[in-house]
Amino acid sequence: MSSSILINITRPPTPDCEALEYALAMAAFDIEVKILFSGRGIDWLNAGQASRKLGGKSPAKLLAALPMYGIDDIAVAGGPATSDESPKTFDTCQTISQQQAANWARDAHHVVSF
């Protein structure tokens, strides 16, 4: 049986995007990955973000790569993204209820938070 992991991102983007690197790596090793953004974590979804350090990876490009790694379950928990006034236009991301988010956590073999 394949393993599954829910990656719960609650903090804003970091210069090295280690949360998304972790997600991509797990998917590359055939682990079923779901990603849930909540709290300040939804700041990852601001469209068109550049890298946060010289020569670094941009959150937007890493987010765009998720479906190519088979990561299709990407969601914001608990309603519309509202951490700031910026538009959130990462269109692969769905909005799910808190109950659905709880179900994702229940159904995953492992849950990690960043």
Place this chain on the structure above:
Amino acid sequence: MRFIRATLESDYSIKRIFFYGDAVLAANRLQTPPQGQKSIAQSWAELAEEISIPLHACIANSVRRGIVDEREAERYNLGVSSIHPSFTLTGLGEMAEVVHDSEKMVQF
């Protein structure tokens, strides 16, 4: 560390201890703690020896933070390794393998 000891006393087994993100700084052998305190790296090393469980630090996260073994020190021309000898630099593939094989992953 208390959780690890309690887990083993409860007849569970632990496959790996994996350091990711800023946690890799625990592997820095060059820490010089205040007098009377033990370095975090040394504390982990003693625990790992006691329970015979390997300590793995994510190689990409470590190199970014200046935690390198001799091989990486040579590759990046840094002159000296900074990782405590009880830690091993590994890729996320190692972690994925353990994720596959483990009933539960616990994060701190």
